[in-house]
Amino acid sequence: MELLPSGAAISSRDFATELVESGKLVYIDSGDTGAKYLALLGPISLPVMIGGRGRTSFLWYIFSRFSRNDASCFTSENPVNSILTYGLSALKKNDALKDEKALPLIRLHSGCHTGDILGSMRCDCGPQFHEALRRIVENRCGALVYIASHEGRGIGLWAKALTYLLQDRGYDTYVANEVLGFPTDARTYGDALAALRHLLPEGRREVRLLSNNPAKRAELESGGFKVVEMRKLVVGVSNYNVNYLASKSRRGHNISSTDLGAAVSSAGLPFMQTGEVHTRTLQGQQKGEE
Numbered sequence: 001m002e003l004l005p006s007g008a009a010i011s012s013r014d015f016a017t018e019l020v021e022s023g024k025l026v027y028i029d030s031g032d033t034g035a036k037y038l039a040l041l042g043p044i045s046l047p048v049m050i051g052g053r054g055r056t057s058f059l060w061y062i063f064s065r066f067s068r069n070d071a072s073c074f075t076s077e078n079p080v081n082s083i084l085t086y087g088l089s090a091l092k093k094n095d096a097l098k099d100e101k102a103l104p105l106i107r108l109h110s111g112c113h114t115g116d117i118l119g120s121m122r123c124d125c126g127p128q129f130h131e132a133l134r135r136i137v138e139n140r141c142g143a144l145v146y147i148a149s150h151e152g153r154g155i156g157l158w159a160k161a162l163t164y165l166l167q168d169r170g171y172d173t174y175v176a177n178e179v180l181g182f183p184t185d186a187r188t189y190g191d192a193l194a195a196l197r198h199l200l201p202e203g204r205r206e207v208r209l210l211s212n213n214p215a216k217r218a219e220l221e222s223g224g225f226k227v228v229e230m231r232k233l234v235v236g237v238s239n240y241n242v243n244y245l246a247s248k249s250r251r252g253h254n255i256s257s258t259d260l261g262a263a264v265s266s267a268g269l270p271f272m273q274t275g276e277v278h279t280r281t282l283q284g285q286q287k288g289e290e
């Protein structure tokens, strides 16, 4: 490990200038004239454990909106979103460009505090996140765009919690939004796609999309990408979220009843009541302690 030379202090302003000059902090044209500056910071090396099966190195970028572009912005009042990339630099080589298998696999992952962080099984977001990273590595190149501003399909975490209370009274996930005066889907993709365009090699716009949602394909294609192939992502289904996923299926997501049945079986939690799950978990813990 190299140590910094003693006394090599750097001011925050000099650091920001250095980041801009080295290309690690860029302000990119999102094509959106109404909103200020879209900044992209990275790459930053990020070793990630996927499914407890070992470490994979991704490159991490973040992007956010700023009101100024004078390289002095160290805090953002706007949502900060992430992109994890894998193998994209190989696409810059001509021989890789000719390889059909080298098409980048893209996941536009809507951030989910409860599913991704708390491990909630009311949705399938957490398992989808980890499986998406695994599939990107398997595909040899791709990117997962983690759109934090998409919480609760764009209505925010507070509002999402309110809709959960309505869902507990039997409301459908989309109807619960409408009852509270929120749109059923308020997500926008402009900044995410602008950042993604910047990270792919120039002129390289053919991608594979990992999603069940045809609206995401439409968003990518309206953003200048060509979706050559769409791959389904049905994982983490249980009795806790099968109704939620069935609602998505009725709203046009590419999820069949066969998908749900097969996934529930493979998830190992086939339609158990809460008490049964709790009991089984306790038994497992006790065995582990013996």
Ligand SMILES: [Zn+2]
Pocket: 112, 114, 115, 116, 123, 124, 125, 126
């Ligand atoms: Zn979720």
